[in-house]
Amino acid sequence: xxxxxxxxxxxxxxxxxxxxxxxxxxxxxxxxxxxxxxxxxxxxxxxxxxxxxxxxxxxxxxxxxxxxxxxxxxxxxxxxxxxxxxxxxxxxxxxxxxxxxxxxxxxxxxxxxxxxxxxxxxxxxxxxxxxxxxxxxxxxxxxxxxxxxxxxxxxxxxxxxxxxxxxxxxxxxxxxxxxxxxxxxxxxxxxxxxxxxxxxxxxxxxxxxxxxxxxxxxxxxxxxxxxx
Amino acid sequence: xxxxxxxxxxxxxxxxxxxxxxxxxxxxxxxxxxxxxxxxxxxxxxxxxxxxxxxxxxxxxxxxxxxxxxxxxxxxxxxxxxxxxxxxxxxxxxxxxxxxxxxxxxxxxxxxxxxxxxxxxxxxxxxxxxxxxxxxxxxxxxxxxxxxxxxxxxxxxxxxxxxxxxxxxxxxxxxxxxxxxxxxxxxxxxxxxxxxxxxxxxxxxxxxxxxxxxxxxxxxxxxxxxxxxxxxxxxxxxxxxxxxxxxxxxxxxxxxxxxxxxxxxxxxxxxxxxxxxxxxxxxxxxxxxxxxxxxxxxxxxxxxxxxxxxxxxxxxxxxxx
Numbered sequence: 290x291x292x293x294x295x296x297x298x299x300x301x302x303x304x305x306x307x308x309x310x311x312x313x314x315x316x317x318x319x320x321x322x323x324x325x326x327x328x329x330x331x332x333x334x335x336x337x338x339x340x341x342x343x344x345x346x347x348x349x350x351x352x353x354x355x356x357x358x359x360x361x362x363x364x365x366x367x368x369x370x371x372x373x374x375x376x377x378x379x380x381x382x383x384x385x386x387x388x389x390x391x392x393x394x395x396x397x398x399x400x401x402x403x404x405x406x407x408x409x410x411x412x413x414x415x416x417x418x419x420x421x422x423x424x425x426x427x428x429x430x431x432x433x434x435x436x437x438x439x440x441x442x443x444x445x446x447x448x449x450x451x452x453x454x455x456x457x458x459x460x461x462x463x464x465x466x467x468x469x470x471x472x473x474x475x476x477x478x479x480x481x482x483x484x485x486x487x488x489x490x491x492x493x494x495x496x497x498x499x500x501x502x503x504x505x506x507x508x509x510x511x512x513x514x515x516x517x
Numbered sequence: 518x519x520x521x522x523x524x525x526x527x528x529x530x531x532x533x534x535x536x537x538x539x540x541x542x543x544x545x546x547x548x549x550x551x552x553x554x555x556x557x558x559x560x561x562x563x564x565x566x567x568x569x570x571x572x573x574x575x576x577x578x579x580x581x582x583x584x585x586x587x588x589x590x591x592x593x594x595x596x597x598x599x600x601x602x603x604x605x606x607x608x609x610x611x612x613x614x615x616x617x618x619x620x621x622x623x624x625x626x627x628x629x630x631x632x633x634x635x636x637x638x639x640x641x642x643x644x645x646x647x648x649x650x651x652x653x654x655x656x657x658x659x660x661x662x663x664x665x666x667x668x669x670x671x672x673x674x675x676x677x678x679x680x681x682x683x684x685x686x687x688x689x690x691x692x693x694x695x696x697x698x699x700x701x702x703x704x705x706x707x708x709x710x711x712x713x714x715x716x717x718x719x720x721x722x723x724x725x726x727x728x729x730x731x732x733x734x735x736x737x738x739x740x741x742x743x744x745x746x747x748x749x750x751x752x753x754x755x756x757x758x759x760x761x762x763x764x765x766x767x768x769x770x771x772x773x774x775x776x777x778x779x780x781x782x783x784x785x786x787x788x789x790x791x792x793x794x795x796x797x798x799x800x801x802x803x804x805x806x807x808x809x810x811x812x813x814x815x816x817x818x819x820x821x822x823x824x825x826x827x828x829x830x831x832x833x834x835x836x837x838x
Binding site: 340344345348377381437438439440459460461480481482485486489490 | 648652653656694747748749750769770771788789790793794797798
């Protein structure tokens with residue numbers, strides 16, 4: 290019986306890594322990377338990947354779970370002011386978890402197709418909206434370099450208008466904070482922890498090199514799901 | 518070894534020539550340029566305009582009697598000029614004119630920390646300081662100078678003034694980020710010292726105990742602020758002008774308390790670049806080490822003493838009969 294419960298729990302651990310706790314409160318757990326830490330060298334060093342995954346992402350998850358528990362308690366007690374107070378912690382830590390989960394899927398080693406430009410409908414859409422891949426990359430790089438402080442730069446799809454957009458968000462705000470119809474296709478982490486050990490303060494170099502390990506196949510899949 | 522000052526009287530017309538109608542000034546005399554040796558005074562926040570010469574200076578005048586609040590280097594006067602300070606300087610009477618024409622290259626200078634770059638080892642490594650000061654801080658200074666080259670509407674401010682002006686009451690101009698980060702980093706280097714940490718003494722300690730209950734409580738609040746700050750930013754111990762008490766404040770990105778007219782006493786940089794090379798993601802350890810080994814309570818006490826000239830912290834002693 291316990292074994293079956295274990296298996297059921299493990300099979301739920303796909304995607305965002307959701308697991309159910311005893312109280313019916315859904316907490317999240319750290320998703321595994323589909324590649325080794327060192328597999329993205331030399332674009333992103335293994336040391337950065339390890340710290341980024343095991344320390345930063347894990348911290349967001351731990352704090353998110355803690356905030357969720359506190360939120361659950363506050364809601365049960367009807368403590369509205371605590372509920373509101375916890376919102377910023379949930380937005381930050383939850384956003385961190387959501388964003389990084391997307392980020393790991395956006396990356397893939399070179400030998401598995403990292404950096405290969407998209408074919409099919411996403412490739413056409415990029416050419417239509419931005420002129421060319423190079424133009425899109427240039428736009429994303431310049432917006433990413435211009436982010437002040439910490440944040441993310443996104444290639445998103447406006448579901449309603451069926452348009453591709455390039456957006457930036459601050460801190461760990463997910464893309465939906467820029468527009469409820471926006472679906473993230475690609476996100477690049479421009480927090481300093483994402484590149485500092487390797488590129489030091491030269492964020493433009495990091496942005497130039499990260500394209501070599503971007504998984505366009507995943508982005509295409511998301512795009513085709515929304516725009517069949 | 519300073520070269521002797523050469524006093525030269527300046528004809529009033531050369532200042533009037535600063536007014537526009539540039540095109541008609543083609544036969545005007547070669548612009549006269551006045552320069553001062555840049556003097557750094559510890560804990561002075563004011564930095565005026567500075568010019569870094571392209572060619573070697575023939576000689577310059579060190580003006581010892583120059584008021585501490587504004588060390589200024591002037592530039593090519595044939596440009597349209599809105600600098601109010603210019604009028605005051607004219608009367609100082611100690612200018613040395615150099616006839617070389619030169620291009621304005623810099624308006625604000627990069628101020629060095631008041632200690633060697635390896636002086637904060639092992640708490641903050643030399644490599645961190647080399648990168649943080651040499652690349653980040655320098656980058657902000659150069660970025661600011663480049664932005665200011667575009668037009669002269671922001672000329673003539675001290676760095677404090679420039680930060681407040683570009684903050685624009687909450688709607689910051691593009692220069693704000695660079696200006697504020699230059700200010701913030703100047704303040705941060707001076708908030709630390711080799712062999713720092715320990716506790717403040719005398720008046721500052723009394724004030725902390727009055728406003729936080731105890732020094733331990735203040736330390737906890739400060740560390741908590743560092744840990745709960747989302748994203749990049751700074752943690753400050755400020756003296757609030759209106760409430761007339763000390764408080765721990767956290768700000769995001771480049772914002773600092775002087776835009777709200779409060780008086781900062783110490784600051785901690787919690788942008789990731791400040792601690793990543795030494796502590797990786799352990800922000801708590803970095804903040805603790807800062808509190809225990811780096812923070813300069815001497816600098817804090819000096820700033821507090823200066824702040825008391827602006828904020829009345831105690832009840833006035835009115836003698837009875």
